[in-house]
Amino acid sequence: MPTQEVEEFLLAKMRESKLPSLAAAVVKGREVVYARALGFRDLESGLPATPGTIYGIGSITKMFTALAVMQLRERGLVDLDDPLAKYGLGLTIAGEDVTIRHLLTHTSGVPALGYAEALIDGITGARDVWLPLATPEDVLAFMRGAGSWAVDRPGRRMFYLNEGYVLLGKIIEAASGLSYWDYIKRNILAPLGMRRTYLLREEVERDGDVAAPYIMTRRGPLRSRIPFGISSDGGLLSNALDLSKFLATLINRGTLEQQIISKESLEAMERAAASWNQQYLTGEDYAQYGLGVMSYKFFDVRVLGHSGSVGVYTAFLGYIPEEDIGVVLLANSSGYPLAYMGLYTLAAATGRDPNKLPFIRYEKTLKALEGVYETWKGAYRLYLVVRNWVPYIVERTRYGATEIPLFPTAIADDEVVFTAIVGGRRLVVTATLNPPTLLYERYKLVKKS
Template sequence: MKEEAVARLEEFVLKKISGAKLPSIAIAVVEGGRVAYLRAFGFRDIERMLQATPSTVYGIGSVTKSFTALAVMQLVERGLLSLDDPVDKYLPVKLRPFGEPVTVEHLLSHTSGIPALGYAEAFITGAVEGGDVWMPLAKPEDVIVFMSGAQEWAVARPGERFFYLNEGYVLLGLLISKLSGVRYEDYVKERILKPLGMERSYFSREEAEADPELATPYLLEEGHPRPSRFPYGITSDGGLLSNVLDLSKYLSLYLGRGEVGGVRLVARSVIEEMERPRASVPWQVLGGECYGLGWVITPDFYGRKLVHHSGSVLVYTAFVGYVPSSGVGVAVLANASGYPLSRIGMYALALALGEDPRKLPFIGLEEVYEKVVGVYEAYNGTVRVKVEVEGDVLYLEFVSRGLRRRIPLFPESITEEAALFYTVLGGVRINAGFKLRDRVELIYERYKFIKRA
């Protein structure tokens, strides 16, 4: 990366992790088969003031799904199964919604027609922070029992619609174990991690906690990081721990079309099949996002295809993405949640490609949020309101006595001069327009407000 691009990236990263109070972050950018940028910020352990390094180990959450998908594709390549095989051909699970079989490909692409069953959410929140629902599914086989009524929960026929289904990837891990004759974790270790030289990537608690650079997992409570714990027990849907150095090798495998360092793990056609869009996803960031096999596909990232995936287990977050046509990839890891690492990853990729990251829609929205957040007054201070951000949502709060209410504002259009938001109250749409030049002003319903602080 060019020196100017590095400076812009580091300024952006520091600003975002400081604002979100993330304990640490590590990032690696791969260009042309080599690591072009490598840096860590913050502390992997705040209490002991231990700095994070590019070797620091974090949980990668659902980025694990791409490893699971790759393992399945290796078995397909070896002729041990077909993507069209019904899952119940191999596992004792009832998965025939509306009488139609759920296939291996349906699970890989989250198109089984079954909405999320919430196993991962209940397990992770229960293990990490003692959630309202405790789901003691101690091993993957327990998920088969948990899914006994899943086919009746379906709302679409297999292949018709995308529903992100963590449970489906647990089944894929069990499928890998059954057909390979070894535990899922051992298969991935022997067939993917070791050949790539990913020597400090782990599934087991014993191995991870023996690593001297394991990051302490943190849970943000009221904006302050509190030491927590990693939900060991999740496996093929989100249980891998790794570091950005190892993940740079993993990225090189995809950028090398199945080969890296003279080692070929799969044929080029396998990588291309994983990158082929299957279904549109409900979250549209840049437009046209679809899911392939273990990866999200964004068709137009500055005119190029971007392949990526995010991951979160509350106490660790991750983003891994690459642009096949340009040979550029990025891995970002953190030991807390609070700011989407996909934004940092895409910002880094834009700079690596020589593009302007300010054209990313979320960057413009964040800049507007920074400008408009504050306290406003109407004429002569008769009415006071406060504009603040919670999560990714902008709120307008009337703070004057007798007028107190809090209203969410949703973005409609943004220019350098103005930003138009709207809300819906009682079925009625109301606009909220901000003037951004010089002093910031807000027009909402009958009022004009001027930002005072």
């Protein structure tokens, strides 16, 4: 793997988005071929991160929950088409039962209810909201009557629903006779030797290598708190070395030291069942969703895995089973998307050109266009600035500034066509790269700096 290239990219993105630390590992076959941590796990104490540092993994937890459901299915204890009512969790929409399959694929028809967002923002102080849901049972009380929130019948559309994976945790308990956490420990973590993967506060507090949680503010990272209370939808905490064992198991079709899931069940999890309904701005599809597994379009193959975020921690795990390779990335705040960092790393590790990834292409285009533009002999000046992937045309005078966002409609190697809304009218703005030039309203403007 071109280690220097990858680390330069990771460090550049950490610097741009002010991430305190990042832990990464690359697995090839059954072996960890790269393990590295950059930055500080604790800024105030000046403690460096390590590949073994504990971070929250957010929605990567859903892969563990889905795998547990598939294990129970193999044992004949659940069927994916069981209605939730069988487990005392009845949810009916337009006269149709919601099933386990609907929850796994986020196709219940119920849009996100926002419990996790409110819980995290309340604990971290990010918003003036307070929803103290400390247990899955609290979440069940919160979502009572949520069938009335549905916008479609089950199985027709994907709406990412954290609450659905809370319900799956309760189904695992009902079917197995164990608590969710005991089931995960006994049937996934222990067989894989993942001894430093946690859910409970007391477990985390006993570990001496835990990344401090930081909320990202306009001024940079601000120390915060871990949002305990999230469970089967996003509550696990782990480290790059433990997750490498999980990654190796997925790459090797369910088997590491022992088999924890059949190849057939794993392939069923990975098979796309719902569209994410998102595209890169360059036009390519972003991802699809299976049974707890995301499927990212990646050159001529698919990267399987999941991303995760609980605000103060972000994470990405992705693998290409046909090429026996995967990557995990963990950070102790929110910044540049770790999914993008992971896909960049996988491109470099597999001999592909990371600069051809759609988000890298668009990002490079925006950076090339950003700057000061002037008309003939500098008679009129505008600025093109980029914030959160959105370019703006800015006119500044000593009395104030006007900002107009630009939305790309066509992207080529040397030209981007944008749409702007000016005075209630749609306006086409054309930007060319060689040299950077804007055709905006009645003006031709050339980049000066």
